[in-house]
Amino acid sequence: MISSRPSIWAQAAVRSGYFLKAVHARDSGTTERVLATASRLFYAHGVRAVGVEWIVQESGIARTSLYRHFATKDALVAAFLEREDREFWTQWSAAVRAAAGDPVRELMALLDWIGRRVSRNGYRGCPQINVAAEFSDPDHPARKIRARHKAAMFERLKAIVDRIGAGHADDVAHQLALLIDGAFTSDGRLPRAGATRILQSAARALLGIHPPRGAGSAHAKDPAIGRSPPG
Amino acid sequence: MISSRPSIWAQAAVRSGYFLKAVHARDSGTTERVLATASRLFYAHGVRAVGVEWIVQESGIARTSLYRHFATKDALVAAFLEREDREFWTQWSAAVRAAAGDPVRELMALLDWIGRRVSRNGYRGCPQINVAAEFSDPDHPARKIRARHKAAMFERLKAIVDRIGAGHADDVAHQLALLIDGAFTSDGRLPRAGATRILQSAARALLGIHPPRGAGSAHAKDPAIGRSPPG
DNA sequence: GAATGGTGATACCGATCGGTAGCGTCGTCA
DNA sequence: TGACGACGCTACCGATCGGTATCACCATTC
Numbered sequence: 001m002i003s004s005r006p007s008i009w010a011q012a013a014v015r016s017g018y019f020l021k022a023v024h025a026r027d028s029g030t031t032e033r034v035l036a037t038a039s040r041l042f043y044a045h046g047v048r049a050v051g052v053e054w055i056v057q058e059s060g061i062a063r064t065s066l067y068r069h070f071a072t073k074d075a076l077v078a079a080f081l082e083r084e085d086r087e088f089w090t091q092w093s094a095a096v097r098a099a100a101g102d103p104v105r106e107l108m109a110l111l112d113w114i115g116r117r118v119s120r121n122g123y124r125g126c127p128q129i130n131v132a133a134e135f136s137d138p139d140h141p142a143r144k145i146r147a148r149h150k151a152a153m154f155e156r157l158k159a160i161v162d163r164i165g166a167g168h169a170d171d172v173a174h175q176l177a178l179l180i181d182g183a184f185t186s187d188g189r190l191p192r193a194g195a196t197r198i199l200q201s202a203a204r205a206l207l208g209i210h211p212p213r214g215a216g217s218a219h220a221k222d223p224a225i226g227r228s229p230p231g
Numbered sequence: 232m233i234s235s236r237p238s239i240w241a242q243a244a245v246r247s248g249y250f251l252k253a254v255h256a257r258d259s260g261t262t263e264r265v266l267a268t269a270s271r272l273f274y275a276h277g278v279r280a281v282g283v284e285w286i287v288q289e290s291g292i293a294r295t296s297l298y299r300h301f302a303t304k305d306a307l308v309a310a311f312l313e314r315e316d317r318e319f320w321t322q323w324s325a326a327v328r329a330a331a332g333d334p335v336r337e338l339m340a341l342l343d344w345i346g347r348r349v350s351r352n353g354y355r356g357c358p359q360i361n362v363a364a365e366f367s368d369p370d371h372p373a374r375k376i377r378a379r380h381k382a383a384m385f386e387r388l389k390a391i392v393d394r395i396g397a398g399h400a401d402d403v404a405h406q407l408a409l410l411i412d413g414a415f416t417s418d419g420r421l422p423r424a425g426a427t428r429i430l431q432s433a434a435r436a437l438l439g440i441h442p443p444r445g446a447g448s449a450h451a452k453d454p455a456i457g458r459s460p461p462g
Numbered sequence: 463g464a465a466t467g468g469t470g471a472t473a474c475c476g477a478t479c480g481g482t483a484g485c486g487t488c489g490t491c492a
Numbered sequence: 493t494g495a496c497g498a499c500g501c502t503a504c505c506g507a508t509c510g511g512t513a514t515c516a517c518c519a520t521t522c
Binding site: 293295343 | 468469470471
């Protein structure tokens with residue numbers, strides 16, 4: 001591989017959701033099986049470290065069937081990231097919902113969720129960041145999905161900061177995004193069970209909010225939402 | 232590649248600086264040529280995306296010579312990260328030196344340097360983070376070098392925060408590290424020429440420091456230090 | 463002038479890469 | 493019962509992977 005991958009993504013990606021082949025009517029969970037296995041391996045080991053044969057072995061689906069559902073390995077990679085993106089926002093929304101109405105509490109609930117997320121066993125960072133770093137072509141689907149994902153995160157943070165009414169909302173939203181992306185790449189460096197505290201107190205400082213008079217850490221009331229996938 | 236790489240790093244790495252073969256007396260810059268080329272390609276495209284043949288072509292050094300200086304490709308990867316580590320701290324120290332004595336000004340100078348660093352053309356994130364993400368084996372040299380690098384960064388930040396005398400020094404140091412790692416992965420999302428402002432104002436908020444009365448952004452006086460490599 | 467040692471060129475190794483062809487099987491539906 | 497579609501299996505493709513063996517060349521050193 002002497003040169004970087006050519007920019008053929010743009011044309012091809014136009015069709016049905018980043019190369020995902022049309023799902024056939026009688027499909028019985030094969031697409032899901034392949035995608036679930038590939039997602040797990042891609043996240044745990046990195047995209048380029050996982051060969052198609054490995055996915056075939058682990059999923060129990062035939063190589064030929066895999067290629068009936070995903071035109072190329074890159075299509076599988078794109079589907080992985082799209083799926084992570086969807087699940088991430090689902091959980092984000094759920095975290096916020098518990099505190100809906102009060103933007104400060106929403107933000108705290110969000111950071112509590114992220115703090116727990118990055119402290120999980122097997123957490124290996126944000127898949128969007130990790131995978132995008134493996135490809136240098138700016139037109140590669142992974143790069144585009146990451147860009148969209150991170151732009152969406154900024155917009156959501158910006159909306160919360162706007163509702164809180166702090167000054168320099170753009171800068172503060174960027175600062176919150178830096179904190180969160182930093183947490184994603186922290187790789188277990190944050191103290192055990194301290195990630196949430198560190199994130200929340202940082203956010204309060206950035207927003208100029210004094211911590212509640214009583215207890216030290218002020219968690220969101222609702223500790224639920226603790227499902228799995230990475231982010 | 233069905234299974235992850237075996238953990239053979241530990242034993243082998245004992246010898247001379249992560250696999251780097253003994254440099255021969257009459258060596259005339261060949262090691263440097265290879266390492267410089269490999270570093271550039273690894274950083275720009277990712278380690279697994281760059282084959283040895285590519286490095287051979289770009290460097291103009293024979294494949295056999297390359298393997299006389301580096302026992303394996305992984306040795307080259309480790310040497311790349313070690314070198315990035317050294318250059319990073321050299322520049323870090325230089326950035327701090329301009330404001331030596333006043334820890335707040337040191338921190339501001341540091342963040343100014345980082346803000347400019349991540350805004351450079353061709354900046355593609357922190358090589359330690361990027362490369363470590365490509366390997367799942369915790370014993371891989373890349374993982375260990377990253378861990379050491381990031382631990383060192385925390386310690387340096389902690390020392391500055393201690394000198395400033397803010398409360399919760401550990402938490403604040405972690406928060407600064409999150410900001411910086413977040414900036415490293417920001418991939419051009421921060422506003423043009425605004426990275427430094429955003430980092431510095433965040434740091435002041437975290438430290439409870441009011442911005443200087445006069446101008447809005449309060450850069451470190453000394454805009455020098457602008458050399459190249461990534462971080 | 464011989465020994466030494468770093469270099470380059472070529473040719474090769476086995477393994478794995480992403481991806482495909484061909485064929486047989488089985489379940490569903492008309 | 494026959495067509496159809498999803499699937500598994502085997503075997504294969506050319507390309508590239510990381511790494512090595514061999515040998516000739518050339519500069520330095522004694």
